[in-house]
Amino acid sequence: xxxIRRRDCVASVLACGTGxxxxxxxxxxxxxxxxxxxxxxxxxxxxxxxxxxxxSAVIDADLARSGRFxxxxxxxxxxxxxxxxxxxxxxxxGADALVxxxxxxxxxxxxxxxxxxxxxxxxxDLGGQSYAVEAADLRxxxxxVADAVYEALTRERGVFSTRLAYVTKSGTRYTxxxxxxxxxxxxxxxxxxxxxxxxxxxPNGGQLAYVSFESRKPVIYAHDxxxxxxxxxxxxxxxxSAPAWSPDGxxxxxxxxxxxxxxxxxxxTSSGEARRLTQSSGIDxxxxxxxxxxxxxxxxxxxxxxxxxxxxASGGTPERVxxxxxxxxxxxxxxxxxxxxxxSRVSGAFKLHxxxxxxxxxxxxxxxxxxxxxxxxPNSRLLVYATQIQGREALMSTTLDGQVKARLSGQGGxxxxxxWGPFLK
Amino acid sequence: MELRQxxxxxxxxxxxxxxxxxxxxDTVPVEDKVGTTVQAPPTPPDKAPAAEATAREVKVVTxxxxxxxxxxxxxxxxxxxxxxxxVIKPEFQPLLQAHANYLLAKKDRKLVIEGHxxxxxxxxxxxxxxxxxADAVRxxxxxxxxxxxxxxxxxxxxxxxxxxxxxxxxxxxxxxAELVYR
Numbered sequence: 001x002x003x004i005r006r007r008d009c010v011a012s013v014l015a016c017g018t019g020x021x022x023x024x025x026x027x028x029x030x031x032x033x034x035x036x037x038x039x040x041x042x043x044x045x046x047x048x049x050x051x052x053x054x055x056s057a058v059i060d061a062d063l064a065r066s067g068r069f070x071x072x073x074x075x076x077x078x079x080x081x082x083x084x085x086x087x088x089x090x091x092x093x094g095a096d097a098l099v100x101x102x103x104x105x106x107x108x109x110x111x112x113x114x115x116x117x118x119x120x121x122x123x124x125d126l127g128g129q130s131y132a133v134e135a136a137d138l139r140x141x142x143x144x145v146a147d148a149v150y151e152a153l154t155r156e157r158g159v160f161s162t163r164l165a166y167v168t169k170s171g172t173r174y175t176x177x178x179x180x181x182x183x184x185x186x187x188x189x190x191x192x193x194x195x196x197x198x199x200x201x202x203p204n205g206g207q208l209a210y211v212s213f214e215s216r217k218p219v220i221y222a223h224d225x226x227x228x229x230x231x232x233x234x235x236x237x238x239x240x241s242a243p244a245w246s247p248d249g250x251x252x253x254x255x256x257x258x259x260x261x262x263x264x265x266x267x268x269t270s271s272g273e274a275r276r277l278t279q280s281s282g283i284d285x286x287x288x289x290x291x292x293x294x295x296x297x298x299x300x301x302x303x304x305x306x307x308x309x310x311x312x313a314s315g316g317t318p319e320r321v322x323x324x325x326x327x328x329x330x331x332x333x334x335x336x337x338x339x340x341x342x343x344s345r346v347s348g349a350f351k352l353h354x355x356x357x358x359x360x361x362x363x364x365x366x367x368x369x370x371x372x373x374x375x376x377x378p379n380s381r382l383l384v385y386a387t388q389i390q391g392r393e394a395l396m397s398t399t400l401d402g403q404v405k406a407r408l409s410g411q412g413g414x415x416x417x418x419x420w421g422p423f424l425k
Numbered sequence: 426m427e428l429r430q431x432x433x434x435x436x437x438x439x440x441x442x443x444x445x446x447x448x449x450x451d452t453v454p455v456e457d458k459v460g461t462t463v464q465a466p467p468t469p470p471d472k473a474p475a476a477e478a479t480a481r482e483v484k485v486v487t488x489x490x491x492x493x494x495x496x497x498x499x500x501x502x503x504x505x506x507x508x509x510x511x512v513i514k515p516e517f518q519p520l521l522q523a524h525a526n527y528l529l530a531k532k533d534r535k536l537v538i539e540g541h542x543x544x545x546x547x548x549x550x551x552x553x554x555x556x557x558x559a560d561a562v563r564x565x566x567x568x569x570x571x572x573x574x575x576x577x578x579x580x581x582x583x584x585x586x587x588x589x590x591x592x593x594x595x596x597x598x599x600x601x602a603e604l605v606y607r
Contacts, residue, residue: 213581218552372548
């Protein structure tokens with residue numbers, strides 16, 4: 001067990017003030033002071049110019065987006081996983097950690113990706129791996145390297161090789177995409193001339209539930225991502241929306257208007273049977289299960305304005321969770337059970353907020369004014385959300401303190417409705 | 426006949442949509458595939474009985490109140506709402522009465538009431554708000570004796586604005602319920 005010294009980065013962050021740093025593939029915004037980030041150098045992989053994408057840049061961007069690392073420029077240094085690092089140089093550079101590696105074409109056409117991680121202060125070898133991958137899987141391999149580095153240095157699970165779902169609108173065409181956690185490498189799962197909203201990953205990451213308007217009303221489907229096979233989950237009279245999987249994957253909570261009003265029902269995913277969970281004369285919607293499956297959070301206007309409530313997952317007496325403001329919607333719960341993310345209207349602007357459930361304390365995380373659809377990374381360390389930047393829809397990731405944000409790349413057109421998938425085995 | 430054309434058009438749209446997709450939209454009920462802009466063919470108004478008039482008589486013609494009242498699919502079909510409100514304003518009562526008269530006269534016609542909102546706020550909450558508007562229209566028609574089985578209220582939330590724009594003039598046109606005959 002080795003300890004990596006964390007160098008306090010206040011000085012360097014102060015130096016850039018509040019602004020954005022241009023990275024190889026995306027823009028990273030670092031706001032505020034007091035960030036504790038580990039300086040890390042990710043060197044170009046020897047031979048990576050033979051690959052269709054710059055793998056070291058993918059690794060670098062992943063680590064930067066996590067908010068836990070700051071990049072150290074290692075330009076001029078040429079290393080691979082077999083090298084012995086020049087510790088005097090890296091101490092001078094202030095790199096607490098160092099990643100180098102290589103990429104070699106194998107005789108069968110695949111690539112051999114290797115990397116090694118060192119402590120930049122002691123020079124100690126912190127381990128490495130090799131991956132034999134098809135060209136199409138090189139990005140995924142780079143994300144796996146970033147995960148391994150993140151895990152070795154933070155003792156927490158990385159989320160860079162997980163997946164995002166999101167929706168784009170281009171003209172009158174709506175597409176549901178499955179992409180890497182950085183928004184890249186998107187593959188279309190569904191294309192439709194009618195809106196698609198509210199994608200929700202199943203707990204095992206195999207299926208997406210979503211609301212499609214293709215039959216000219218909102219209807220819920222469950223869609224097997226690998227095969228493209230899908231089935232109707234809720235097509236009752238009226239509107240069917242806001243699907244949310246229970247952690248065991250057996251139940252979908254959803255909002256149905258079949259009995260009048262918008263009310264929350266629990267739908268058995270195998271039998272399709274729907275059982276009503278809420279009883280109000282107004283709006284009850286946006287159900288979200290707590291990670292332990294015991295509670296269901298939801299939005300209700302029963303008090304005269306939309307607020308977030310919590311009730312037992314099988315139904316029962318709701319208790320109010322949000323108290324400040326007159327419009328609190330879109331609850332999302334972290335997997336570690338500590339956090340509730342939601343959108344609150346403040347002076348006419350819709351802003352992402354975070355509540356620590358134990359204390360009830362709430363912080364605003366953004367400077368934007370049209371935030372929507374927050375979703376936690378499965379390690380509970382990052383949030384993805386939709387917003388508008390200069391009048392255009394955008395997807396952002398943020399750390400839970402709001403200090404490090406990245407605009408995710410994605411397909412052209414308007415981009416919205418992100419949902420962060422679970423860890424994949 | 427015409428319906429079949431629309432159906433084929435709808436199918437073509439769907440087939441086109443499916444081309445670059447991993448998934449075909451083939452599990453959708455067939456009757457729901459007609460395009461959104463399709464309207465029911467105009468219903469010829471019931472002809473007033475030919476007057477058995479003598480050559481010297483002059484009959485004053487006024488627009489037939491009953492014909493107006495039966496306008497149904499051809500008359501105004503949109504009810505507008507205030508911000509975050511689902512209260513039907515009195516000025517829309519004649520519109521609803523006209524549709525109620527039509528539906529009472531044409532028991533085989535089905536009406537879908539589509540609720541919509543402006544772009545402010547969350548997609549799902551707006552969907553519920555739009556549903557509230559559609560439900561308000563449905564209840565108002567029920568009060569006017571329209572059978573519940575002739576109506577379905579659904580919501581598009583903020584997904585299908587009537588006009589694009591970020592000002593109150595656009596918002597006001599988007600907060601609406603549309604009465605659509607299928």
